[in-house]
Amino acid sequence: MGNNLLIESRDPFEFQDVQQFYDLAHQLSQSGHQVTMYLVQDGVFAARSGAKTGKFGDLAKAGKIKILADDFSLEERGILQDSMASGIQPSNIDHLVDLMLDGSPKTIWH
Amino acid sequence: MGNNLLIESRDPFEFQDVQQFYDLAHQLSQSGHQVTMYLVQDGVFAARSGAKTGKFGDLAKAGKIKILADDFSLEERGILQDSMASGIQPSNIDHLVDLMLDGSPKTIWH
């Protein structure tokens, strides 16, 4: 089964289709793919434990998808590690480059 | 009571806060203001009779707010007059200029 890298750069509170991107991650995972989601820029607004992000919370809780959040984007927005929802790991751009080039995953930027 | 001109340029299916702009129109009207909403660019996607636009349908039906849709933007998107929801009138940029300058309404672009 394939390897998918989904990069979410958009604010889930601003763009309606962010929910559909979460759904896509879920669907891909359900059909047996390995899915990693990397939150960057405004995408990290989903990472706060108190954020009302709809389907994202379920995704993070289910734990079937690896969810990473860009450390620079988190620091820029003042989202501290102890205020992050469980199931989301801080990560960094070096690791994103590794993810992109290791095994050439199907990569979708949103 | 004041005169308000709300210009909605965004697609209600793309941006979550379009619903809040509809809400603002409702609130302003409820507090006794005269409100005109001019739909332009992707804002006219709310004008199709079959569009599932949430609060917008209620606004249009209630008829307390004048809702206009830019004829150029409608034609550009192939939204014909007979496919438009009731309560929305086609209008044009010349009329928008009249609305902006006649009595200097409080004008908000979204």
Place this chain on the structure above:
Amino acid sequence: MGKKLTLLIMDPPYESPNSTTALRITEAALRKGHSVNVFAYEGAVSLTFAEQKGHANPVKGTTLEQEQHPLPKEMVAGLFEMAQGDAKLNWVNCGLCVDERGVANWIPGPVRGGPGDFIKMVQESDNTVVIPTK
């Protein structure tokens, strides 16, 4: 008797429908005998850049002449030509925005300015509309 409208725009050329709508509003207002102030902020300062040039379209198979590729600088020039007599067009490009983008070589008409000029426009206008970028 003409009135006075001020618009603030901030989208770069070829990036947003806002630019076209703002130019349509300006055109209609001038045609009706009103004066228009345009404050071009951020990317919108590139609308008047003189070095823009048309191109053929290999996908459509059109030549340079057939394609008649629209150039925002020419649209703004067209609006300046329309602004005769009492219906004036006053176009201010934000100077710092121009510097960082390197687009100081603009067509005749616009002037360099800053937020202070915008505030003057706002005070003397019948209406002001800020057209934000997304």
Place this chain on the structure above:
Amino acid sequence: MGKKLTLLIMDPPYESPNSTTALRITEAALRKGHSVNVFAYEGAVSLTFAEQKGHANPVKGTTLEQEQHPLPKEMVAGLFEMAQGDAKLNWVNCGLCVDERGVANWIPGPVRGGPGDFIKMVQESDNTVVIPTK
């Protein structure tokens, strides 16, 4: 042994966080010894425009020297300096996009090209990421 990454970017300078993220990805990939192809489409062709210049910041009260205003052309130049040995940077500016914006005077490094060049990059790369504008 380095791999090869292709990025397509399309946001103009000073308009989107995508530009900074794309440059961060490019920097990290080069540092790790990978090669990077960047295809600059639409507004992104202005990132390398040589006429960009810094400015003071009257709101912060900083001088030109204190502000050290970032210039995208210098960031791209910095990336070209990093690209030594096997880790290559290949930056293609979409030619028609350059023409309509008038930004042909770019810094040393980038070359003019079109979709055909992009397709070649895509075929020879380990991964390709299209970073769309909003």
Place this chain on the structure above:
Amino acid sequence: MAKKILSIVDIAYRATLEEQDDTTLWFTAACKNAGADLTLLLTGNAVNYAVKDQKPRGLKFGKAEIPHPPHPQEDLKKLMEKGIGVFLLKEDAEERGIPSDSMITGIEPISRNQIAKFIDQYDLIWHW
């Protein structure tokens, strides 16, 4: 072997008047001409590009003009003639109240719940 590419066009009517076309549809066509193996999926606003009756007027600003405003439905037809498969997300069209008989023929609707399977057929996904 040429990589199989899925181009998902989601953002529409962006600077289409100044450009006299949609830059992502244009790019897709140009890449096909350059030999790419491409399929197109319309989502979001871009589902409206399939609507038959799109008829923007030319615009004038004094002597300057936008003489050839875009007709994305015609550009889609040309893409299909070139052998590019064109699909659209059914739910996005329904939500926007676009009846299927108002759209040009030849475009295949797919459902949101099929999208993972659909994507699976391609090596690369360009999401615009």
Place this chain on the structure above:
Amino acid sequence: MAKKILSIVDIAYRATLEEQDDTTLWFTAACKNAGADLTLLLTGNAVNYAVKDQKPRGLKFGKAEIPHPPHPQEDLKKLMEKGIGVFLLKEDAEERGIPSDSMITGIEPISRNQIAKFIDQYDLIWHW
């Protein structure tokens, strides 16, 4: 008499790294310096500009740098020192899970259902 202006800042973190500030907050400050009577309302993402712990690192691209990344919370403090009233939409902060004790002091929350009344006090609305 000077017009009373409400500047509603809704879009945030746009090109703030390249600019080393937020261009709409910057514009609001510059207009105040030029004598405008201004009030600021933060909505959408921009409510996050009130968060105390925003600490972006400087960035390097070879020899080139973004040496002074922006700290919008400090810019808001300076706006308040200049006498600009700063408000934020309470529901937008709540939805994003931003606790009020994580924000700088001096910003007044208003509710979405008060917004029509709030807007009523101003002659002009700039919605960014």
